[in-house]
Amino acid sequence: MTTSRREQLVVQAVPGTHGTTVTARGHELTIDEAPRYGGHDSGANPVEHLLAGIAAASLVVLRLLGEVAIAESAALTVSASLNVDRVMGADDGPVVELIRLDWEVANAAHAERLRAALPHLASRRPGQALIDAASTSTEEVSVRESTAACG
Incomplete structure (x- = not known):
């Protein structure tokens, strides 16, 4: 054992x-x-630190999954809709109503590999419980638009 x-x-x-x-x-x-x-x-406020932790942990776990090139070039934006009235004790709804993870990657191949890795990432990501506790959560992958100048 x-x-x-x-x-x-x-x-x-x-x-x-x-x-x-x-x-x-x-x-x-x-x-x-x-x-x-x-x-x-x-x-930053405490919830922003939680979101920062989820973003950073996501990139670390992506590296651990062997997707180093994606982790080194991806941008991840984590946003949440906080039920302030719940925090203040004036509401009994979920504390986090919506949490979004928006990945932006360099190319279509990275997007395909990242989409395949997302279930594995979620099963190992520290902070996943906060995502799971939100009444709604989404995790989307998009390809970064080229910044090359048109001539």
């Missing part, structure tokens, strides 16, 4: 004068809200 590797991940959050300072392995992040939610807008 083989034992799976485990890694303990730890972050520490402390309030600061302008947002929250989070430390992970000596790396500091400033997390803050927009002024309309009582913050100073001195950093």
Whole structure:
């Protein structure tokens, strides 16, 4: 019987004068809200950090799946519709109503390979539970338009 590797991940959050300072392995992040939610807008908000984590984790897992060339040239935009009233305790609907993952790749061959890899990526992606908890989620792949100048 083989034992799976485990890694303990730890972050520490402390309030600061302008947002929250989070430390992970000596790396500091400033997390803050927009002024309309009582913050100073001195950093991305907590949900934006979650989305950034999903985007980065997606690219890492894509590399682990052997699609290094795609991971190194793809652009991934992750967007979500947050039910702010649920966060504030005034609604009982899903916290995240819609989450979209929009991949843009260099060419049609990359698009085909990425589409084939998406189920494997989803089964291994850290943060997939947030995507699965959204009332609606989509993951789309498109080919980047050529930026070559027309002459």
